[in-house]
Amino acid sequence: MNYELSQKFYFEAAHTLHREIDAEGSRRVHGHTYHAQIFVRGRPDPSTRMVADLGQLRREIEHVRDQLDHRFLDEVPGLGAPTLEGLCAFIYRSLSRALPNISKVRVERPASGDCCDLDPA
Numbered sequence: 001m002n003y004e005l006s007q008k009f010y011f012e013a014a015h016t017l018h019r020e021i022d023a024e025g026s027r028r029v030h031g032h033t034y035h036a037q038i039f040v041r042g043r044p045d046p047s048t049r050m051v052a053d054l055g056q057l058r059r060e061i062e063h064v065r066d067q068l069d070h071r072f073l074d075e076v077p078g079l080g081a082p083t084l085e086g087l088c089a090f091i092y093r094s095l096s097r098a099l100p101n102i103s104k105v106r107v108e109r110p111a112s113g114d115c116c117d118l119d120p121a
Contacts, residue, residue, distance in 0.1 A: 003051045004041045004103060009061050010034060015073035015082035029072070032109045036091060041103035057099065064094045084109070084116035092118055 014031035038061060040052045073082035079090045087107045096102055108115040 002041055002043055004039055005051050005054070005057070006037050006039045007054065007057050007061055008035060008037045009065050010036070011065055011069035013068055013071050013073050013082075017082065033111065034068075034087065035108045035110055036087070037104075037106040037108075038091070038095060038099070038102060039104040039106075040099060040101045042101045052099065052101065060095055060098045064091055067094070084114060085118075088116050088118035092120055096120070 011034050012031065013034060014029050016027055016029055018027060038057065040057065042051045044051055067076060068087075073079060073087075076082075076090070078093070080086050084107050088105045091107070092102060092105045095105075102120060104120075105118040106115065
């Protein structure tokens with residue numbers, strides 16, 4: 001049997017965004033509360049009976065959160081465009097080496113109802 005575990009975290013950050021619709025407000029510095037969720041999938045290890053050690057998962061997530069929380073996303077090295085898609089890709093790249101069984105990354109802005117899922121498969 002395969003299982004899927006997930007861990008949620010949030011971060012507060014500001015950014016600008018160059019776009020065609022709602023362009024004026026997006027181009028000014030503005031901020032959001034982002035909620036992210038990391039999913040790992042697999043079979044439990046026979047010795048630990050865990051798909052992943054949640055302590056390790058939280059530790060790895062904290063490294064990524066430190067790079068994003070209370071930051072100006074336009075200046076985060078390696079992020080690129082600070083879109084929901086860009087954040088999903090950045091979080092995945094940042095975690096995939098330490099957590100090779102990531103099955104999905106989700107980034108949401110609940111206040112505006114926006115959500116993006118990255119499926120690395």
